[in-house]
Amino acid sequence: MSQRADTALAPDPVAQTPDRGPKHVAIIMDGNGRWAQARGRPRLFGHHAGAKRVREVVECCPALGVKYLTIFAFSTENWKRTQVEVAGLMSLFRRYISKEMKALSQRNVRVRFIGDRVRLDKKLVGLMDQLEQETSCNDGTHLTIALNYGGRDEVARATKRLARDVAEGRLNPDDVDEETLPKYLDTHVLPDPDLVIRTSGEARISNFLLWQSAYAEYEFIDTLWPDFSAEELKRLCDAYGQRDRRFGAVKP
Template sequence: MKPQTIETASTEPPSGGPRHVAIIMDGNGRWATQRGRPRLFGHHAGAKRVREVVESCPEIGVEYLTIFAFSTENWKRTQVEVAGLMSLFRRYITKETRSLSEFGARVRFIGDRVRLDNKLVKLMTELEAATAHNTRVNLTIALNYGGRDEVARATKRLAQDVATGKLDPADVDEETLPKYLDTYVLPDPDLVIRTSGEARISNFLLWQSAYAEYEFIDTLWPDFTKEEFGRLCASYGVRDRRFGGVKK
């Protein structure tokens, strides 16, 4: 894979709010358990919440939304839960392709597709193609994604280009690696939100979120509303973003 050109992104969105928001959608299982239901019931409820958040992005001024759907570590869960999640992903893509396209969302997937079943990968590819012309909001779904895995895969591709003479080692700097990441066409996230009360980043967008602002909230993902999303984006707008410097 050859390095790609990254879209130019301003340091600060014109509106003062976040241009790119990434969300770690956590708490589905606990939400279901609190209601005496199986964990998969919570995952289904969480999937329904995604549409509301996606559709609220244009009015809030968010151009890019990246959601963490399934991590490289999630394979450690029970076989029943993993199988149920994979079935949910297939149904979600089949059901939502038309509505996402009509809404104007461009959908991309990041993560390693090798371990995913062929039917799911085919649906992912078809959804990307069906929405490729859309510009209203950019929805990126991290599926079988891990930040360390992504950097490792990118480094391997970079090393291959060095070995074949396509890339001079002397030219490698901190601007080089992002061209090999899964997110090469996306601006870095301005704001990362994690629901459910956990205060960790869980191997999500490690390179890209180096200067992102973080919000760790107690709300479980199925209870997360567009109103709360809007409040978090508004609070981002009043933060003092210095990127290591000092404002005069």
């Protein structure tokens, strides 16, 4: 398990091969609660520690050649947690957006949110809209935050929009193919992820980017998210660059 240094570990750009590395990395940030409990602290303490990891990872993306970073912040299933934890997470999201808005803009980061906003409180949604607007002209790292997101829910919502267009005559059902549905997904402006990382030792995808990750490479690592570092991301990107990706084909 990697141990977090007190200061950010900047990846060595000389040692990188960005052209072979992933352009879009998606991360299931798991293990915050267990990290806190192992230290005798409440689960929310771990979530706050995990939020700090996000900044380090975003900052190291340009040196690694990672143009797109998508992080799983809160799933549609996370509402099943205690009211105290859910309320604490919502407060953390509001605080994170307010605190990081200026820094993200200054670092030329473009921020988007995916997921169903209907259930989120109006103040949080307002901050999400503001952050997206403030960073809309940035063309550096594209940071996508999945908030109240579920892969099945996303596909269901996309299918409803597609069906509505068919019913209203804007789309011919005979023209619907596997290239059509992605245009209705929350991620329609993003490329599919090349590499999906899940921390904390769990080996499941937990309803994350189900359609988009059909040909993604996966890394399931033991590191708890608050211990994840730029150095570990560098190692995983290097490993990705060594993989032989054939997308179902066979080399001649």
